[in-house]
Amino acid sequence: MNMIEQPRNFTTELAVIGSGIAGFAASVFAVNRKIATALAGNSGAVAYTTGYLDLLGRLDGIATAVTDPWEGLLHLRQTQPKHPLGRIAVADLRAGFDEFTSFLGSGGIAYSRAGDRNVTALTPAGTLKQTLCVPATMAAGPRAFAARAACVIVDFEGLKGFSSREVVANLGGRWPGLAAQRIGFPDMARGEVYPEVMARALEVPATRERLATALQGVAGPARVIGLPAILGVHRPDRVHADLERLTGLEIFEIPTMPPSVPGVRLRELLEQALPKRGVTLIPQQKVTGLGFDGDGATLDLRDSYGPIRIRARAVILATGRFLSGGLEAHPDRIAEPLLDLPVTQPAGRADWYRERYTDVRGHPLHRAGIEVDAESRPLGRDGRPCSERLFAAGVIVAHQDWIRSRSGAGIAIATAYQAVGAAERYLRGSSGGLAATPSLNRQVVVPGE
Numbered sequence: 473m474n475m476i477e478q479p480r481n482f483t484t485e486l487a488v489i490g491s492g493i494a495g496f497a498a499s500v501f502a503v504n505r506k507i508a509t510a511l512a513g514n515s516g517a518v519a520y521t522t523g524y525l526d527l528l529g530r531l532d533g534i535a536t537a538v539t540d541p542w543e544g545l546l547h548l549r550q551t552q553p554k555h556p557l558g559r560i561a562v563a564d565l566r567a568g569f570d571e572f573t574s575f576l577g578s579g580g581i582a583y584s585r586a587g588d589r590n591v592t593a594l595t596p597a598g599t600l601k602q603t604l605c606v607p608a609t610m611a612a613g614p615r616a617f618a619a620r621a622a623c624v625i626v627d628f629e630g631l632k633g634f635s636s637r638e639v640v641a642n643l644g645g646r647w648p649g650l651a652a653q654r655i656g657f658p659d660m661a662r663g664e665v666y667p668e669v670m671a672r673a674l675e676v677p678a679t680r681e682r683l684a685t686a687l688q689g690v691a692g693p694a695r696v697i698g699l700p701a702i703l704g705v706h707r708p709d710r711v712h713a714d715l716e717r718l719t720g721l722e723i724f725e726i727p728t729m730p731p732s733v734p735g736v737r738l739r740e741l742l743e744q745a746l747p748k749r750g751v752t753l754i755p756q757q758k759v760t761g762l763g764f765d766g767d768g769a770t771l772d773l774r775d776s777y778g779p780i781r782i783r784a785r786a787v788i789l790a791t792g793r794f795l796s797g798g799l800e801a802h803p804d805r806i807a808e809p810l811l812d813l814p815v816t817q818p819a820g821r822a823d824w825y826r827e828r829y830t831d832v833r834g835h836p837l838h839r840a841g842i843e844v845d846a847e848s849r850p851l852g853r854d855g856r857p858c859s860e861r862l863f864a865a866g867v868i869v870a871h872q873d874w875i876r877s878r879s880g881a882g883i884a885i886a887t888a889y890q891a892v893g894a895a896e897r898y899l900r901g902s903s904g905g906l907a908a909t910p911s912l913n914r915q916v917v918v919p920g921e
């Protein structure tokens with residue numbers, strides 16, 4: 473018998489599609505503005521991130537790294553006027569970073585505040601990069617490097633993808649007091665060990681005590697220890713503080729290769745904190761249909777228990793690029809799969825990449841994306857907003873190569889801040905005020921509900 477499946481229905485003011493940094497930040501900004509919000513996102517690039525929140529670390533045509541990102545933005549405005557970071561006021565950029573990081577801090581992942589200069593931070597291989605905000609668990613690393621303090625980098629038997637000797641080999645020339653040590657992780661001394669498993673194990677006080685003893689044994693005269701990022705998944709600040717207390721040493725984390733614990737932390741914190749603040753969260757699912765009518769937008773998706781339908785008065789599209797499925801590369805063109813929005817892209821496939829992989833100008837494909845107007849509305853083929861209800865945020869927006877410019881989180885946070893501001897103006901204007909008590913099913917949607 474052919475049964476017609478009835479969708480589970482949700483009604484909201486704002487629907488956010490995509491659970492990367494842009495989608496999460498948009499949801500944070502929306503709940504802070506008391507906009508009833510639903511977030512639907514498939515898993516994506518957020519678990520790959522180092523945990524550093526970059527604003528601007530490199531500029532095209534300039535060999536040296538950007539130490540003052542705010543000055544760098546002035547240059548960007550002049551040389552790349554269409555760049556999304558060039559289209560947002562500096563005050564809004566700072567406000568967006570502050571609002572997002574304070575939300576993370578309240579959930580147990582404290583961040584350094586966006587300062588006037590970039591921080592020189594360590595990468596998993598022991599090279600250096602410029603970033604704007606670092607998690608508190610990593611902050612002692614840049615400080616120790618700046619002071620050239622005696623420091624021991626510790627790795628673990630059986631841990632792949634992070635080597636203290638590699639860090640020292642790459643950084644030791646600029647950091648003379650740096651040394652490498654290897655120890656066994658408590659109760660996991662045999663076979664392969666994994667960062668996420670170690671991180672969860674360190675949430676148990678007894679494991680921390682045993683690790684602290686092992687760290688004291690290899691610290692020597694150094695008062696600073698660098699570890700791969702394994703200091704807990706939930707409330708890493710607490711794990712970090714406790715390990716410092718137990719060892720009497722200053723401890724910092726270095727991001728590991730993706731998928732990394734700092735990315736998993738962000739995802740888990742946001743997935744737990746946002747529903748508590750009233751967001752209807754539909755995790756790990758892909759929106760397959762999106763349509764607009766006079767009264768609102770309809771999003772269709774499904775989970776293992778059947779179809780889900782969300783009705784919203786406005787939508788933020790934050791689906792990322794190729795890795796996350798926000799853009800698709802076809803033999804003949806790059807497409808935006810959900811609405812078939814026009815994508816600004818090189819004229820033909822032969823122009824996607826330059827001849828040399830390491831070409832300093834980067835590859836044209838990496839600047840592909842959708843166009844938005846001043847109110848963050850995606851433009852249709854006629855150059856006009858394709859819906860007054862649709863806004864876009866994150867690296868799906870064209871005219872930026874976030875990998876080269878070291879500006880992934882910066883673009884995500886800044887464009888989310890703008891998009892939520894524009895959506896709020898639309899919602900307040902179009903409805904004569906947001907509903908004071910929206911009739912929402914505020915929850916995490918889990919199978920069977």
Ligand SMILES: Cc1cc2nc3c(=O)[nH]c(=O)nc-3n(C[C@H](O)[C@H](O)[C@H](O)COP(=O)(O)OP(=O)(O)OC[C@H]3O[C@@H](n4cnc5c(N)ncnc54)[C@H](O)[C@@H]3O)c2cc1C
Pocket residue numbers: 489490491492493494495512513514515516517518520521522523524525526527730757758759760790791792793795796797798810865866867868878879880881882884
């Ligand atoms: C290896 C790696 C390292 C990184 N390191 C850093 C770093 O050190 N510093 C930094 O600032 N940034 C870093 N980033 C960048 C950062 O993690 C984000 O990728 C970037 O900020 C873009 O965010 P976004 O939200 O626009 O897109 P994404 O992070 O790509 O998120 C898009 C989301 O949309 C979802 N999605 C797509 N289509 C649909 C659909 N139809 N329905 C529902 N959901 C959908 C995806 O599953 C995904 O969750 C790194 C990224 C990678 C991959």
